[in-house]
Amino acid sequence: MKMIHLAGDVPNADVWNEPFIRELRTLGELTIVPDASSLPASQVAEAIRQSDVVLSSWGSIAIPEEVAVDPGLLKYACHITGTLRGCVPLSIIDAGVLVTNWGDAPATEIAEAPCRCCWRC
8 A cells, every 4th residue: 555645844743753654654655745835736646646545634735636537546535633624625525535534533632732723722
């Protein structure tokens, strides 16, 4: 299984730590692309199409809409942190790609922390 993570800048260290990366690599080939926001959408789309799974989290770039037209090998998009609305366009779901978030595993930590948009919640 080929997995890819496309970080907008650098992978978020709260998520992409060595134990987590090591565990993911037991499942298959993991590619982490730092500074993916500097790549053209067509190049990002092609990298995603060559992967079975795209993993997103805080700081990830969004899956380009053009992937919905031709998902290639992509079968699964998993958003690891919070809401996936900004990372996964609805067209990806409509194209038949399985899309989930991580579930409630990090829910307690997220619910107990202030939101990152205003720090007042």
